[in-house]
Amino acid sequence: MWRRFAHLSLSISRTKLQSLQDPTVLKLINTFSSDAGNDGVASSRKPFITFVLGGPGSGKGTQCEKIASIFGFAHLSAGELLREEMSSPSENGELIRNVIKEGKIVPSAITISLIKRAINSATSDKILIDGFPRSEENRIAFEKIIGVEPDLVIFFECPEEEMVKRILGRNQGRIDDNMETIRKRLKVFEDLNMPVVEHYSSKGKVHKITATGTVDEIFERVRQVFASLRYLKAFLSF
Numbered sequence: 001m002w003r004r005f006a007h008l009s010l011s012i013s014r015t016k017l018q019s020l021q022d023p024t025v026l027k028l029i030n031t032f033s034s035d036a037g038n039d040g041v042a043s044s045r046k047p048f049i050t051f052v053l054g055g056p057g058s059g060k061g062t063q064c065e066k067i068a069s070i071f072g073f074a075h076l077s078a079g080e081l082l083r084e085e086m087s088s089p090s091e092n093g094e095l096i097r098n099v100i101k102e103g104k105i106v107p108s109a110i111t112i113s114l115i116k117r118a119i120n121s122a123t124s125d126k127i128l129i130d131g132f133p134r135s136e137e138n139r140i141a142f143e144k145i146i147g148v149e150p151d152l153v154i155f156f157e158c159p160e161e162e163m164v165k166r167i168l169g170r171n172q173g174r175i176d177d178n179m180e181t182i183r184k185r186l187k188v189f190e191d192l193n194m195p196v197v198e199h200y201s202s203k204g205k206v207h208k209i210t211a212t213g214t215v216d217e218i219f220e221r222v223r224q225v226f227a228s229l230r231y232l233k234a235f236l237s238f
């Protein structure tokens with residue numbers, strides 16, 4: 001009975017899920033129908049993990065807030081977790097501050113331990129990880145330590161001049177939102193983060209979103225991806 005139902009839902013999904021590529025759909029089904037646990041997070045949990053990538057100022061945080069409120073995802077921002085750690089009396093505070101000020105990437109062990117703790121205390125099993133992995137080192141360490149790959153990757157594509165304009169108007173008092181650090185962050189993004197996007201693109205996991213236009217116009221593009229997932233979820237009852 002379940003098999004027939006799953007088969008039916010798959011054939012419906014194929015016609016409805018035009019914004020999803022088949023490997024993503026198949027991975028979704030495998031993820032939620034498999035009994036395998038995730039070693040790196042609490043054993044009974046099988047979170048649905050979405051990495052949200054894009055250059056600095058491309059709108060990751062803004063769009064993640066909307067995805068979280070409309071689709072019930074927990075939003076974990078790697079940058080926010082690092083800023084909180086930096087401002088707390090932590091042994092890594094000074095190191096994190098120096099790395100962020102230089103526009104570089106904090107060592108994976110630190111960032112992943114913060115992400116792991118946040119996943120384990122999240123109230124939803126649908127998790128958005130915003131701004132991570134920032135490098136192949138981040139990616140490989142996550143897959144090794146947490147023991148899973150993302151189910152989905154959203155990539156916000158935005159021209160550099162637009163990203164710079166947005167960052168300079170962000171006004172959150174961040175130590176890295178100045179022109180000197182922005183230049184370094186843009187280079188680090190091209191050199192270290194784009195290979196991660198290419199890696200997951202080759203695995204058919206990336207949904208590229210044009211990140212220009214108003215917040216609402218961009219969210220409409222994003223919404224279509226997540227609405228398709230919700231449709232699949234309803235049919236497969238995961």
Ligand SMILES: Nc1ncnc2c1ncn2[C@@H]1O[C@H](COP(=O)(O)OP(=O)(O)O)[C@@H](O)[C@H]1O
Pocket residue numbers: 054055056057058059060061062063166167169170171211212213214215218
């Ligand atoms: N589509 C948009 N158009 C104009 N400004 C935007 C847009 N999306 C976000 N912003 C603004 O740009 C700045 C950077 O956005 P943010 O979501 O923090 O990006 P990221 O997390 O990728 O660095 C913020 O001040 C935000 O309010």
Ligand SMILES: Nc1ccn([C@H]2C[C@H](O)[C@@H](COP(=O)(O)OP(=O)(O)O)O2)c(=O)n1
Pocket residue numbers: 054055056057060061077078079080082099100103104105106107111130131132133134138176185
């Ligand atoms: N995986 C990560 C994420 C962020 N960081 C550091 C380096 C980044 O320039 C800063 C800020 O990251 P954040 O995602 O908040 O920045 P943007 O939202 O892209 O402007 O934190 C990191 O070292 N490793």
Ligand SMILES: [Mg+2]
Pocket residue numbers: 060061077079131
């Ligand atoms: Mg952000």
